[in-house]
Amino acid sequence: MKTLTRFQWSSTAALIAVLAIATMAWRHAPAEEDRAAILQWERDAAAAKHAGDVAFFEKNLMDDWTGGLSSGAFETKQSLIASLRHADAIEKDSVSSVAVRVYGDAAIATYSRSYEVVVDGGLLPNESITTESFVRWDGRWIQVAAHSSIVKPTP
Amino acid sequence: MASLSHDADFYSQNLVDDWSGGSSDGSFQTKSMLLRELRDSTKRGPTMVCHSHMTLRFFDLTAVVTYIRTTDSHRDGNCVQTTAIETDTFVKTNGHWLQIASHTSSASRRP
Numbered sequence: 427m428k429t430l431t432r433f434q435w436s437s438t439a440a441l442i443a444v445l446a447i448a449t450m451a452w453r454h455a456p457a458e459e460d461r462a463a464i465l466q467w468e469r470d471a472a473a474a475k476h477a478g479d480v481a482f483f484e485k486n487l488m489d490d491w492t493g494g495l496s497s498g499a500f501e502t503k504q505s506l507i508a509s510l511r512h513a514d515a516i517e518k519d520s521v522s523s524v525a526v527r528v529y530g531d532a533a534i535a536t537y538s539r540s541y542e543v544v545v546d547g548g549l550l551p552n553e554s555i556t557t558e559s560f561v562r563w564d565g566r567w568i569q570v571a572a573h574s575s576i577v578k579p580t581p
Numbered sequence: 582m583a584s585l586s587h588d589a590d591f592y593s594q595n596l597v598d599d600w601s602g603g604s605s606d607g608s609f610q611t612k613s614m615l616l617r618e619l620r621d622s623t624k625r626g627p628t629m630v631c632h633s634h635m636t637l638r639f640f641d642l643t644a645v646v647t648y649i650r651t652t653d654s655h656r657d658g659n660c661v662q663t664t665a666i667e668t669d670t671f672v673k674t675n676g677h678w679l680q681i682a683s684h685t686s687s688a689s690r691r692p
Contacts, residue, residue, distance in 0.1 A: 488640070490638055492645070494667070495666075496686050498664070498665065498687055498688025500647060525601075527599055527601075527681070529672045529674075529681055531642065532640075532642070532670070532672045532681065534601065534670065534681055536603070536609060536682070553607065554607060555603050555607050555609060556603070556684075557603045557670075557682050557683075559668070559670040561640040561641070570638065570643070571647070571668050571670065573666075573667075573686065574603075574684075574686065575604065575605050575684065575687070576686075578606045578607055
């Protein structure tokens with residue numbers, strides 16, 4: 427058996443290191459793409475909500491989707507879509523601190539939201555936090571659950 | 582059971598390291614914050630926890646559990662019962678279900 431020279435050993439080790447780094451980068455790339463896809467999902471959902479586009483939610487929520495409300499009740503996909511058709515006017519709606527974590531074919535998005543609801547002609551400010559759960563289904567991300575709670579004012 | 586006995590080791594093993602918990606007061610908790618709270622001997626845990634209306638949905642290696650949680654605890658010398666709704670999300674990793682996120686919102690409070 428032929429003995430490798432020191433140069434050959436160094437070259438082989440360098441090649442293995444390069445392949446390892448390339449493999450890590452290749453494995454890492456889809457997670458970045460998935461994170462970007464979820465962030466785009468959030469932007470599309472916000473635009474759809476603003477435009478009253480219920481078709482977006484019909485297409486991008488799982489049929490057995492659940493929504494945990496800050497009032498302490500659960501809603502279904504059907505009740506969400508019905509409420510979107512008759513939603514109260516929301517002003518100054520903004521989302522911040524968006525974080526997305528991907529676990530293979532599952533993903534979690536968390537964010538804070540500030541908005542003002544028109545009540546009796548006046549604006550009522552609200553702040554909430556939300557956790558959303560997604561699964562990759564037939565090659566695209568579908569939301570399976572969401573849950574929000576209101577930020578309690580500091581005394 | 583683990584929340585009743587303040588069993589931090591259970592949560593240490595069964596939550597992913599970057600777990601997030603959305604609470605009723607509108608703040609997010611990390612795994613380390615939760616473990617610190619569970620290990621804090623000055624904080625009294627609940628005396629009773631009851632889960633009801635539990636539904637479980639599987640999406641291949643992802644599961645979502647929703648339920649109503651009723652908790653009895655002592656606060657400022659009084660017995661307080663709280664009811665909250667909760668959504669927990671899990672992924673199956675190496676044959677083991679790990680919780681990746683939890684979110685709760687208060688339904689009512691009865692002093």
